[in-house]
Amino acid sequence: MNLVQSRDEDNSCAPVRCKQYSFDVNQQAQTLTAWEQRYNQHGSGQFNGYLDELRLPKLHLFEEYTSQTIHQECCVNPDALWIGFSLDTQRPKVNGRTAEKHQLMIRPAHEHFELTTPEDFNILGIVIDRELLTTGIGFEELERWESTCLIENSHAEHSCWALVDLIKQSLNCNSILGRKLLELADPNQIELHSRLVNLIEQSAIARLGMYQVAGTPEHSRGFSTRRQALKRINNHIEQTGNYPLTINEMCSIACVSQRTLQYCFEQELGINPNTFVRDCRLNAVRRELLNMSEQSAICDIALRYGFYHLGTFNHYYKLLFAETPSQTRDRASKYQNVSVVKRFVRRNGFK
Structure with missing residues (x-):
């Protein structure tokens, strides 16, 4: 299977539809x-995944699959x-909060957030223009949405089926909607x-209008303590480029006891602190090995990240990765680009 760049460079006004x-x-x-993101793998074994997407001027619909447990910074x-x-039965977490099946995770522009997804996981999503969403739910409601991590359907039994159906129908080449979308490559199909774009936009807004801001347990003392502790560790890594190597060092950075630190990681990330930080260091090494301009010896890169x-x-x-560091370096050129399985209709990327 040929690996090619996934970015479109033409100036067509048609949507992007690709997998x-x-x-x-x-x-x-x-x-x-x-959006911007960095992924760290925390599940052991070879990774595989896919992104199936439709990008319209003000709306981006997608389904993403990942085979391993992933901690994302987005x-x-x-x-x-x-x-x-x-x-899916196993639930994701956004900024440490578990999203139930009747809840949507939501984050606004320019705000970094953490997303933890379990192994063998499918997530569906929407990236929607603020102005478009405001026309549907109003500015005051939009402000409430942007101040929280979760919004929920008042009828929990309804789950997210209506939104799932819209995305599945849009991405399914055999559905009526999916087939019509493929016809948009014809320049004579402006009307x-x-x-179709208006139909999909209004359908998305109507379905999102069924949701409202959930309760706010993140304001509880325990939740706030956990978030602050993890934030201090993340800030330390970002600012210094150094990963803490011991529990005592992490406790000192996080300003909490060892017992509290253990609880923070287990509740927020489902993993013990030593394993989490070791996995982060291994992911950092892997990014260095995939950097084809990095010529340092593997042992020197490992030492740089605290592996003595x-x-x-x-x-x-x-x-963790089901391959040796040498195999990663040998395959670096293959891992530079994704495999485009189907590119149906093209336009510049959604912004």
Whole structure:
């Protein structure tokens, strides 16, 4: 299967409709064009995933699959909101809060957030223009949405089926809507283009209008303590470039006891602190190995991220990624680009 760049460079006004496969967690992060993100793999084994998407001028609909547990650091591009949801049994977390099946995860533009997804997971989502959403729910409601992480359907039994159906129908080439979308490559279909885009936009707004701001348990003392502790550790890594190597060092940075630190990681991320930070360091090493301009020896890169025993480093690296560091470096060129399975209709990427 040929690996090619996923970015479109033409000036067509038609939507983008494509599906892309990835074979590395960093590849997967590169497929997402409507926001900035960094993925760290925390589930052990070979990664695979895909992104199936439809990008309209003011609306981006997608389904994403990831085979391993992923901790994502994300930021939506200007003037848009990210909304994510899933019907899978295992639940995702946004900024440490578990999203139930009747709830939508939501984050505004220019605000960094954390998303934790379990293994073998499908997530569906919408990136929607703020102005478009405001026309449907009003400015005051939009402000409430942007101040929280979760919004919910007042009828919990309804789950997110209506939104799931809209995205599935839009992405399904055999559905009536999906087939009509494929016809938009014809320059004579301007009227159809306008009608279909408006239909999808209004359908999305109508379905989103069924949701409202959920309760706010994030204001509880325990939740606030956990979030602050993790934020201090993340800020330390961002500002210094150094990963804490011991529990005592993490406790000192987070300003909490060892027992509280353990509880923070288990409740927020479902993993113990030592394993989480070790996985982050291994992911950082992997990004260096995939950087084809990085010529340092593998042992030097490992040492840079606190791995002093090469045998132990190789063991944990292979356990997490199902390949050796040398194999990663050998495959770096393959992992640079995603595999575009189908590109149906093209236009510049959604902003």
